[in-house]
Amino acid sequence: MKLAKNIIVLITLVFILSCKYNEDKKVIQKNIREVPVKKTETLLKKNNQGSEDLKIDCSQLVLSLIQKSNFKNPFKENLKIEIIDNNGVNMKLRLFDANDKSENTVGWIVFDAENMRLLDITNDDKNPEKLKFDKIIWNKIIACLFNNDRSFCFDENEKVSQNEDCKKIIEDMDNIEECLFKNTNLKDVYNKLVEEHGVNDSEFLSKVLPKSSEIIAVNQKGIMNIEYKVMNNTKVEIIMNYQGGITIIELQKINNNVKQIITYSAD
Structure with a gap:
């Protein structure tokens, strides 16, 4: 029990x-x-x-x-x-x-x-x-x-830079950007244009300013080619030919300054 x-x-x-x-x-x-x-x-x-x-x-x-x-x-x-x-x-x-x-x-x-x-x-x-x-x-x-x-x-x-004087002008169908760069040269102004993307589609421009006239084929983003006209040591004209327009870059040495004119034109 x-x-x-x-x-x-x-x-x-x-x-x-x-x-x-x-x-x-x-x-x-x-x-x-x-x-x-x-x-x-x-x-x-x-x-x-x-x-x-x-x-x-x-x-x-x-x-x-x-x-x-x-x-x-x-x-x-x-x-x-x-x-x-x-x-x-x-x-x-x-x-x-x-x-x-x-x-x-x-x-x-x-x-x-x-x-x-x-x-x-x-x-x-x-x-x-x-x-x-x-x-x-x-x-x-x-x-x-x-x-x-x-x-x-x-x-x-x-x-x-304090040595820049720029203005914009509209003429008919053209948009124009005009700048005067003081105490400089063509090469430096061109390098600035490329490095700082001072123009539309600047990535297609030659990295170095050509010493003689030439045409470079592009065929991208509507750009057919880019024509460099090196007239002398004081003036260069760059023409970007698009399928629907044209962009012209003019660089001209004036004494110790460089005048840059960019013209955007549509067909």
Whole structure:
């Protein structure tokens, strides 16, 4: 009889311990499941918020670049922007008035990272207006939206030349950019034109100013060929022949200065 009681007590203890073990196991499993999920959700929220903040910061940089440029628009001080496309080498921007709930388009800008240009295409996308802008802000945008590709960046230590006098002229169907560079020579002005992308499609120009007249076949981006007319040591004419137009670059040495005239003509 005593043995039977001991067996019953033992079975009862085993049952109680088993129940407690199962309860503890459930609590542990619950903690294992719940704690990381909460932490992960928190991290995801923080990361998503960080990503959104980054997008906002990048857009603000682009907006600042436009507002500090010589872009002319009646809504310039109250603009909002929309990045329509960013293909890794340039991006297209739609501009609208921040106070307009309908968000009607008031301008278009091309951020040409590859050629390091900011172009206003609001009135004519085939003959864009090249804008002057803050190069430091430009470099920040490259870091923000173009993976900090240094080939798209300006040298921030480069001093802005005070020896330039430029103006724009419109004659019939021609857009003319005329500049006078002081205390320089043909070679340096040409190098500046190529390196700073001072003319549309400058990447197709010869890296070095030819010493004699020649014609270079291109057959890309609508350019059939580029003709160099080296008249003497004081004058060079460069003709970029397009399927739908022509661009003429004239460089002329005048005393210690060089006059540069770029004429964009459509057929």
